[in-house]
Amino acid sequence: MADINVQSPILIVGFFALLIIFACRVISNVFFHPLSAVPGPTVGAASDLWLVWRTFTLRKCETLHECLSTYGSVARVAPNKIVVSSQADIKTIYGIGSKCLKSQFYEAWAFGGAPSIFATIDPKDHSMRRSIASRTFAKKSIMQFMPDLTRHAQTLAKRLEALSKQGSESNSTAIDFIQYSRYLALDMLGSSVLDEDFGLLRNGIEHPFVHDLDAAALKLTMSATLHPWLWAVLKRLPIPRWKHLLGGDARLAEYATKTVEHTFHERDQGKDTGITLVSSYAKYEDANGARLSTGHIVGEIASVYFAGTDTTSATMGFTVYQIAMRQDVQSKLRAELVEKAGVDGRIAYDTLENDCPYLNAVISECLRLYTAAPSHLERVVPPGGITLSTGHYLPAGTIVGVQVYSLHRDPAVFPDPELFDPDRWLRASPEMRQALSPWGFGSRICLGMHLAHIQLQLALAVLVGNFHVTLPEGFDHEKMRMKNFWLVFPIGRKAEIAVKKLEEGGKGVTVCA
Template identity: 30%
Template sequence: MAMLQFFLSYGIAIGIVLSAVYTMQYLDSLFSRYGPVVRVSPNEVGINSPDAVRVIQKVSGGFGKSAWYDMTGPGMLGMRDREKHSRRRRLLAHPLSNSSLPAFEPLIQAKVDLAMDQMEAENRRLGYTDVHKWFSFMATDIIGDLTFGSSFRMLEQGRRSQYVKDLQAVMPTVHKRIELAPFFDMLFLLPLPQIRQVTARFQRIMGYGRESIRRLQLAQQAGTLNTPFFFDKIMNPKDKENALTDIEMEEEAAELMVTGTDTTSNTLTYLVWSVLKNPAIRNRLEAEIETLPTKFTDSDVSKLSYLNSVVQESLRMYGAASGSHSRDVPRGGWEVGGYLIPDTATVLTQAYSLHRLPGIFPNPNLFNPDRWLNATPDMHGSFIPFGGGPRICVGIHLAYMELRLTIAAFFRKFRDATVHPSLTEDDMDLENYTLIAPKAHKCLIKL
């Protein structure tokens, strides 16, 4: 029986991983067919009930992160120990808080402006621009500056740095290794060229982080740092007992690069694409943006009700981390929806499905920012694009700032933008390797 369960579990996992672009949709189809509680493998149960998800995410619920997270790396994202996670979060949360972000706003605004200029220049050369590419460069340069104290200069150069190429290349491998750990662990023992290439990429990623942290330490000691950056207080915390080692700082820096780049750029891409396909939404958004002062700030943009509704609707439909997240059922089991789930099981929840519950979000597949102008408590309670509870994304406030400033700049500058006729719905189909992305990895727009 144990052997049968092993092959059943990994048979399902292999099938899902090999068609990873459909992982979220597949689980969502199970919820649509069978209801909010679905057994998806011998030891995994999918949950798509807002009340149940809130219980899972609460500290008092007792649902700890599952062993799945052991494979995601040693950074804060994968920490399963609650106390250790809490200490690390307190250290990282301050530079990413609402009170700290105004110090970083001029840098962010400068990157947004440069991205708009580069899109305009590319459009003059080619007759279109790839907004997905430029949003990716922009988000990466922002997080590079704020994390490492120096930009990757991808916006200026118009191409990906080696560090970013390595990060993006290893993401599908990391995703598959997490899902198929025993097989991938054995595979990495083989002297295959592809394995050596992946190993080399991992070594370069950690090497870059190591060099960058060392450069920051030397500059800080010499007093030559003249721009704010996240690791300033992390490198010199008031609480010396919980200070990070150099290796831990390298790990957190790499994690910030992953969680703070494609997350923002992919949501921005889908936002622009969705708005440009809806003239009424686009006209209303542009009219509201016209009320902003010539030199606007994030504080100005945060007051625009319709723009913020557009952001919320984009996060509902295209939040970057919309896939499933697993938690261990607490000791003694858990009763939900008339079922008793044993404490040997893990439960899966995903924003993709929760955000498409028709009883809470009518016509859930329709991009409709108006729904957020009079949002119900149930809508707010079921909205989890950044997760929820004590493990909600630490970079949520930075993400909102980037989304607001970028959208205000784009729709003010490019009043004649249209979706390029060569871009198809299939190109924009959701691909999901841990984070969602357009299937074609491009979004061509005529400005």
């Protein structure tokens, strides 16, 4: 009893001491911080906890957009974080030659401990990695794989037709298009970038790493967002299911290791491994003739597994949802595709790219509303600070970023910004085209943007060109509300549609190289 009586006052004093320290820090952050003159919510200026809470309630983008709508194009959303929605500041923060480097947020995005082009902060390291990868991801290189890419698109059409017939027989017509978009993305990645034949659409079954993609997305975002001490506690929780989830990124690294080792073996046997990404890294030699280690390349390949699938499939899910709701858009798109396909129903990719303005308008509008990673891309202000277009001076060490979500919803550039309106892109102003930034900015712009755009074009062509797309009976639109946890997704985790093969005599569309 004596020990308890002695310890109780100590605990109470300790608690109040921590409370006083926290209160003093809050007061200092709000009133005396170098960023105190930047407008923003007081609760955000007081502590990082507010923004962390908004992130984990899946409302970060909307919250930051509300701040920018309330306080102007620059808002302070955490003690040392500034979010911006001005096009005028993109060059200062992200432009080639900018000394604003990535924040520590990105360091967590390593697979199996191996860093990647996305995670690396050092500009020289990034430049070396990008120079290698750009050979594979260049539009000209991707076009060499067009026969395989169009074949996968046609396989998607066959799979959807089979599913629609099964649905008619069982009175169950709901198809989760996000699932099949993910299969399509992985099959296309395999053929064009990874030198792998996954056969997911052909076989109609998913590879085990499909679930590891979800696990990695959750784990990596959590570890990048939470305070290190909290993450150190959480990752040690002895819960079997939790421990398995935390291993998702390591399992992706294991799959990547097999791919890399296979390519290394073929290289050592003197076989030509082509221009796939693994091959580009396997062939690389620095000025001294040194080659990259297996571990170095594994990080790159694992990140491609991750970044090249969930991003495109989520955007595709939202796209087909809009197409299913908007029969006017669907009819107009189908009419364009059928006209360009001609009497034989065949349409070359070059036609989709250069002679189908409405198809590309639909894609632009979906990328505007449903950018896969729409929140601000954090950068650290360099020594000497920077001055924004608004006149706000940001001292060295400030974390700043432009939020694409807000750029895409600027009513001065996009009237009625929440309306899905592909026609706006048929009369697009220079300001609209400049504001559309789904792939990021500057030297860090998404390497896979050409492949992703091709996937969207081919998938929409075979879907709308061959099927009438509707929503299942009794569809719950609430399930398609967009949420964001670094990447966007519908709150229901699915994008269910019903497809019906166009009637006999109607022109189907076959995409070809």
